Amino acid sequence: MTPSMVTYDSGGTPPEASATSFLGRTFCNADHKVIGLNYLWLVLFSVFLGMGLSLLMRIQLVWPSVRLPLVSGLAYTPERYAALTLLHGSLMIFMVLTAAPQAGFGNYFLPLQIGARDMAFPKLNLLSLWATAASLLGMTISFFVPAESGLTLWVASVALFCLASLWSALNFCVTAIDLRTAGMTLPRMPLTVWAWFVTAILGSLIFSILLAACVFLLSDRVVGTHFFTVPQVLAGLMPAASLQGIPVLWQRLFWFFAQAEVYVAVLPCLGITSHLLATFARKPAWALRAAVLALCGVGLFGFCIWGYHMFATGMNPYAPLVFAMLAESLGLPAVILLASWLGTLWNGKIQLTTAMLFALGFISLFVSGGLSGLFLARHDLARAAVNDEFVTGHFHLVMGVAATFAILGALFFWFPKMFGRRLSEPLGKLHFWLTFAGVYCIFMPMHWLGLAAHSRPPAAYPVAAAVEPVRDFITGAIVVTIAAQVIFLFNFVRSVWWGAKVNEKNPWRATTLEWSIASPTLFDNFGPAEPVVYRGAYEFGTTAFAEDFLPQHLTPEEVPARIAEQGR
Amino acid sequence: MPAAPVLDDIKIIIEDIGKGGGNKPPAGGDGGGDDNKRRPPGPPSARRYRTGIALGMVSILMFFMALASAYLVQRTTSSRWAPVHLPAILWVNTIILLASSATMERARKRLAQADISGFRSLWLITTVLGLTFLAGQLVAWRQLVVQGIYVATNQGSSFFYIFTAVHGVHLLGGICALLYVYRRNFESAKISVSLAAEVSSYYWHFMDGLWLFLLALLYLGK
Numbered sequence: 001m002t003p004s005m006v007t008y009d010s011g012g013t014p015p016e017a018s019a020t021s022f023l024g025r026t027f028c029n030a031d032h033k034v035i036g037l038n039y040l041w042l043v044l045f046s047v048f049l050g051m052g053l054s055l056l057m058r059i060q061l062v063w064p065s066v067r068l069p070l071v072s073g074l075a076y077t078p079e080r081y082a083a084l085t086l087l088h089g090s091l092m093i094f095m096v097l098t099a100a101p102q103a104g105f106g107n108y109f110l111p112l113q114i115g116a117r118d119m120a121f122p123k124l125n126l127l128s129l130w131a132t133a134a135s136l137l138g139m140t141i142s143f144f145v146p147a148e149s150g151l152t153l154w155v156a157s158v159a160l161f162c163l164a165s166l167w168s169a170l171n172f173c174v175t176a177i178d179l180r181t182a183g184m185t186l187p188r189m190p191l192t193v194w195a196w197f198v199t200a201i202l203g204s205l206i207f208s209i210l211l212a213a214c215v216f217l218l219s220d221r222v223v224g225t226h227f228f229t230v231p232q233v234l235a236g237l238m239p240a241a242s243l244q245g246i247p248v249l250w251q252r253l254f255w256f257f258a259q260a261e262v263y264v265a266v267l268p269c270l271g272i273t274s275h276l277l278a279t280f281a282r283k284p285a286w287a288l289r290a291a292v293l294a295l296c297g298v299g300l301f302g303f304c305i306w307g308y309h310m311f312a313t314g315m316n317p318y319a320p321l322v323f324a325m326l327a328e329s330l331g332l333p334a335v336i337l338l339a340s341w342l343g344t345l346w347n348g349k350i351q352l353t354t355a356m357l358f359a360l361g362f363i364s365l366f367v368s369g370g371l372s373g374l375f376l377a378r379h380d381l382a383r384a385a386v387n388d389e390f391v392t393g394h395f396h397l398v399m400g401v402a403a404t405f406a407i408l409g410a411l412f413f414w415f416p417k418m419f420g421r422r423l424s425e426p427l428g429k430l431h432f433w434l435t436f437a438g439v440y441c442i443f444m445p446m447h448w449l450g451l452a453a454h455s456r457p458p459a460a461y462p463v464a465a466a467v468e469p470v471r472d473f474i475t476g477a478i479v480v481t482i483a484a485q486v487i488f489l490f491n492f493v494r495s496v497w498w499g500a501k502v503n504e505k506n507p508w509r510a511t512t513l514e515w516s517i518a519s520p521t522l523f524d525n526f527g528p529a530e531p532v533v534y535r536g537a538y539e540f541g542t543t544a545f546a547e548d549f550l551p552q553h554l555t556p557e558e559v560p561a562r563i564a565e566q567g568r
Numbered sequence: 569m570p571a572a573p574v575l576d577d578i579k580i581i582i583e584d585i586g587k588g589g590g591n592k593p594p595a596g597g598d599g600g601g602d603d604n605k606r607r608p609p610g611p612p613s614a615r616r617y618r619t620g621i622a623l624g625m626v627s628i629l630m631f632f633m634a635l636a637s638a639y640l641v642q643r644t645t646s647s648r649w650a651p652v653h654l655p656a657i658l659w660v661n662t663i664i665l666l667a668s669s670a671t672m673e674r675a676r677k678r679l680a681q682a683d684i685s686g687f688r689s690l691w692l693i694t695t696v697l698g699l700t701f702l703a704g705q706l707v708a709w710r711q712l713v714v715q716g717i718y719v720a721t722n723q724g725s726s727f728f729y730i731f732t733a734v735h736g737v738h739l740l741g742g743i744c745a746l747l748y749v750y751r752r753n754f755e756s757a758k759i760s761v762s763l764a765a766e767v768s769s770y771y772w773h774f775m776d777g778l779w780l781f782l783l784a785l786l787y788l789g790k
Contacts, residue, residue, distance in 0.1 A: 120616040166627050173623050178616040204627045212634035215734065223719050225726040226648060227638070249641055253634060 027130075030122035033521055035129050036108030037418065039099050040411075042136055046095035047404075048489070049140070053088040055482055057081070062475050079147050086154070087143045092400060093261065094161050095136050100407045101268035102203070103132070103168055106196040109414065110172065112514035113190050115181025115531040117524065120174035124167050131164035152221045159214035162207040169207065172200030181513075183533035187292075188552065190512050190537040191278075191285060194292050195271020198299040199264050205303065206260040213253035256306045262399055263302030266366075269406030270295060270337055273359045276409050277344045279510045280356035282548055284538040286343025290336050297333035301326060334370060338363070349548075353508075354428030358409030361436050362402050368440075369398025372447055390450025393443040401439045408432075408488075416507050420520035421499030427491040431484055438481030445470045509549055512537055516553045617759060617767045625774050628738065632778060635734070636785055639727050643789050650722040654786060655711040661704035662783060668697035669776045672769050679762055688750065691765070694772075695746045702739060705732050724789075731782045739775050742768065 026034065059066060060081060107125065111118055119125045138157030142150040176197040180189070189197075216227040228250045278285040285291060305327040341363055350356070372394040415423050452467060506515040513531055514521070531553050539550040550559065643649055675690035709732070712718075712725070719729040745768040754761040 120620060170620060170623050170627065174616050174620045178619050204623060205630050208627050208631035209634045212631050212638070215635070215730065216638065219719070219726070219730060225720050225730075226723060227642070227726065249638055252641075253638065256634075 030126040032107050032111050032119045039104040043100040046091045050091040097265035097403050105410050110196050113512050114184050115513050116179035119171045128164040128168040131160050135161040155217050162211040165207045169200040169203035188536050191274040192271040195268045199267040202299045203264050206257045210257040259306040260302050265403050269403045272406045272410045273362050276359040278538045280351045281344050281348025282540045283348040287340045291340040294333035294336035301330040355409045355412035357432045358405045362405040365402035389446045393446030397443045416502040417519050423495045424491050431487045434484035441477035511551045621767045621770050646723050648723050650724050652724045652728045655708045657708050661701050665701045668694045698743050742772050
């Protein structure tokens with residue numbers, strides 16, 4: 001590598017030299033690692049706030065007479081409960097599931113894994129972070145102001161989040177396309193990078209749709225237009241006859257976004273899981289090429305199946321059939337990925353680290369949640385057989401909890417690289433098992449409750465009496481599971497400052513480029529020389545010498561030298 | 569419809585295997601084997617701006633398609649639909665915007681001939697034409713307001729105001745880019761003046777085409 005090839009993408013001068021104050025270093029630093037970490041701090045705040053809100057909702061459902069601070073303190077009305085649900089949903093979906101695997105880990109590790117010095121447009125990246133933070137602030141504040149203006153503020157915050165996601169997605173796409181280092185061809189890209197890339201493409205398409213819907217909604221609320229006339233109808237200002245077709249427009253725009261948004265959240269998790277499985281099973285990812293195609297397939301089908309949320313609304317009679325077929329065909333890439341995971345595990349030398357446990361937990365939850373999705377994709381079944389609680393169980397299992405497991409797995413895996421310390425493994429395992437059992441105890445009975453609501457038992461059979469203990473059981477499981485998260489918080493906070501130090505570059509003996517540099521990462525990533533990649537991302541299980549893997553940056557000349565070194 | 573992109577992906581991967589596999593350390597800077605065929609050559613630092621603007625245009629197109637599909641749906645189903653008679657000044661505005669695209673291309677031609685002063689004056693004319701277009705759009709709004717047609721009067725007028733407003737905001741972004749190219753001292757910049765002019769010209773022509781599309785939609789939809 002000639003010295004002239006060394007370019008500092010973030011403007012030539014290291015930000016550490018220009019910004020000396022803590023605030024300047026932390027919040028005005030366009031370095032991708034700092035931005036990625038800042039996203040993760042936002043996520044940490046949002047996930048605990050969101051979890052607290054879910055606890056409040058449960059208490060409200062089980063003991064409606066209890067007066068709770070946030071629900072009853074301001075005004076005790078059904079709208080407060082709806083606002084609680086809205087805040088819980090928007091924090092968890094936007095700020096946790098969308099931001100953590102993509103913006104958080106993606107920003108930190110995409111450039112490192114492809115051998116780049118930064119994202120393609122660092123300043124745009126910083127702008128996205130600020131917009132996301134402002135959007136989080138707006139969403140949270142909207143809960144505490146009167147409902148009318150609060151809702152407007154919420155819509156504006158969502159619009160801001162759309163903008164941030166669009167900029168971020170643009171950055172990811174360009175970085176993955178143009179900033180790969182020498183030798184990092186597409187087949188050599190790690191599956192994580194593929195997943196971030198496909199997610200970014202999907203995100204750059206669908207967040208535009210939600211932004212358009214937000215523009216209409218904001219103009220309805222602020223300038224008084226009538227794109228979606230429901231509020232006016234409810235207020236008696238318009239005849240109900242004119243309602244025809246108008247909420248359907250909102251539903252179309254919204255579901256076009258929201259169904260694909262599920263895959264924006266899940267896709268990076270699929271990539272992370274494949275990556276962790278290969279690393280901790282010490283085997284090449286099985287059927288790597290098929291897995292890559294399956295990731296692309298999930299993105300593609302995920303973009304096309306939005307219509308199946310509208311079976312109940314009514315649409316062209318042929319449309320449900322088409323959407324049902326598309327939705328069922330999403331099973332194909334999912335099964336390919338599952339086969340790839342099982343093939344990777346088969347005969348592997350499995351190391352049950354906490355990161356691996358979370359990856360395995362992800363597979364378990366993804367499969368059990370995904371199976372109930374097959375019922376929901378059948379338009380005839382979905383309309384007749386299930387109610388909200390089935391959907392709640394399905395959705396939380398496959399999207400919320402499964403994705404959270406992948407995020408936690410990624411955190412345990414990359415923590416040494418980010419902080420130069422380790423998370424405690426015993427505490428991590430305790431947290432894993434409590435959470436794993438807990439989420440099944442919460443969401444599996446919900447499926448059953450959803451089915452029971454539509455069953456037609458003999459007249460004398462007391463359904464309500466049978467259902468009541470199940471609800472109590474769920475409540476108990478929620479309390480235990482949320483309490484278990486304190487273990488994680490303790491482990492995390494303790495390890496960031498006082499965890500066991502990691503002195504080696506590659507504690508997990510992984511192959512990708514981020515493990516070829518010091519832990520914690522250096523400011524300029526790879527030092528003065530550009531890394532060069534010589535092989536695929538998952539060359540595990542080589543028997544040539546004592547170490548069972550070949551890192552991507554190992555030159556062909558170094559391999560025999562290593563073998564000789566080991567043989568001596 | 570879903571088959572084509574998948575096949576594309578397969579093709580990319582197959583091409584890539586053919587070119588990039590093995591132990592050969594590829595020559596510097598070139599990431600994937602398929603990159604050369606699709607994009608103009610250049611160091612990655614230059615390529616990223618072209619890729620970025622292309623992907624950005626796809627996102628923006630998606631945004632306007634969502635607006636346009638809502639327009640088409642509402643036009644046929646809404647009971648509150650009333651057509652908007654487009655003010656005549658819109659046609660003048662359209663000609664001004666098309667003229668700005670023409671002067672921009674002439675400016676870039678001057679730049680390619682290393683005629684910097686010619687480039688700068690034509691570039692400034694382009695910017696002024698863009699600002700004139702925006703002023704013309706405001707005049708069109710004014711004329712509608714005088715007729716008593718406001719944004720909330722009926723759904724047709726709502727769409728008219730929304731379309732022109734969001735297009736105007738995007739065009740304002742383009743004007744910022746033009747001013748950046750005009751004012752920036754490219755001695756110290758990471759991007760060269762010709763690349764900056766090229767990238768902003770793509771965006772500008774795109775805004776031009778988008779306006780023609782919106783105008784056709786409003787005209788035919790009335």
